[in-house]
Amino acid sequence: MKHTHNHQGNCRDLLGQLSDYVDGVLQDELCMELERHISECKNCQIVVDTMKKTIYLYHSTSSNGEIPAGVRSRLFSSLNLEEFLKPE
Amino acid sequence: MDVGELSLEALKTGDRAEFARMVDAYSNQVYRVALKILGDEQDAEDVLQDTFLKALQSLSAFEGRSSISTWLYRIAVNEALMLLRRQKPEIQVVPDEQADEDDFTLVQFVDWCCLPESELLSTEAQVYLEQAVRDLPEKLRLVFILRDMEGLSIHETSEALGLSETAVKTRLLRARLKLREQLSTYYGERLGKEKV
Numbered sequence: 001m002k003h004t005h006n007h008q009g010n011c012r013d014l015l016g017q018l019s020d021y022v023d024g025v026l027q028d029e030l031c032m033e034l035e036r037h038i039s040e041c042k043n044c045q046i047v048v049d050t051m052k053k054t055i056y057l058y059h060s061t062s063s064n065g066e067i068p069a070g071v072r073s074r075l076f077s078s079l080n081l082e083e084f085l086k087p088e
Numbered sequence: 089m090d091v092g093e094l095s096l097e098a099l100k101t102g103d104r105a106e107f108a109r110m111v112d113a114y115s116n117q118v119y120r121v122a123l124k125i126l127g128d129e130q131d132a133e134d135v136l137q138d139t140f141l142k143a144l145q146s147l148s149a150f151e152g153r154s155s156i157s158t159w160l161y162r163i164a165v166n167e168a169l170m171l172l173r174r175q176k177p178e179i180q181v182v183p184d185e186q187a188d189e190d191d192f193t194l195v196q197f198v199d200w201c202c203l204p205e206s207e208l209l210s211t212e213a214q215v216y217l218e219q220a221v222r223d224l225p226e227k228l229r230l231v232f233i234l235r236d237m238e239g240l241s242i243h244e245t246s247e248a249l250g251l252s253e254t255a256v257k258t259r260l261l262r263a264r265l266k267l268r269e270q271l272s273t274y275y276g277e278r279l280g281k282e283k284v
């Protein structure tokens with residue numbers, strides 16, 4: 001499963017642009033160049049796809065949950081804000 | 089939560105009701121980020137309280153150049169790091185292993201994107217995801233947590249961490265590359281077990 005990724009000098013150069021590319025902020029010119037490359041380079045295509053998926057997985061499992069009620073009421077107490085502690 | 093209506097002026101003059109509204113508006117994000125950095129609920133709760141105490145003390149000096157949200161992230165990260173330093177003082181002397189160096193080599197070229205969501209987000213996988221972030225060098229971890237997990241922009245992340253945007257981008261790329269390698273190792277093994 002392991003092999004080095006230097007069959008084309010291009011692959012290495014593109015590494016630095018990966019973040020901008022997956023964030024959609026890579027300059028048009030560079031973006032086209034990168035897309036041309038990955039259309040011909042299986043490994044780079046995989047790196048792009050799995051990086052996107054990695055970010056997606058972390059984003060989707062990052063909870064937006066509320067803090068536990070006990071934590072909230074202790075927070076209000078520690079700030080002497082009990083009088084404002086109404087249930088949400 | 090409607091945070092657009094918070095009045096910085098009222099906060100600065102010590103309006104306690106307004107401060108309570110600020111606490112309610114931002115306590116979730118502060119607690120969440122502390123929990124991600126520290127991985128322990130009691131520690132996260134301590135940091136939550138310390139963050140708003142610190143905020144209360146330094147409101148008068150807050151000029152509103154960044155958003156209240158970013159300002160609180162910054163305080164929370166600092167409080168969390170101070171707690172880590174107290175718990176493990178030795179970390180301070182051990183520099184992060186070449187977090188900024190540019191010698192990254194890709195090794196994993198397994199395409200695991202096709203794994204079903206049930207496999208990608210199984211309970212076991214989620215434990216692995218959390219551990220992989222915890223294993224990142226601290227410099228990379230903080231950037232990744234704020235940018236990719238909390239969803240801050242590059243600019244907001246740079247303000248929250250007191251870093252240049254270039255440094256944020258460099259660290260973010262390294263964090264993403266490292267995690268991608270880790271996840272490829274993990275999911276690659278699962279892929280082998282899948283019957284196609």
Ligand SMILES: [Zn+2]
Nearest residue numbers: 011041043044
């Ligand atoms: Zn390539």
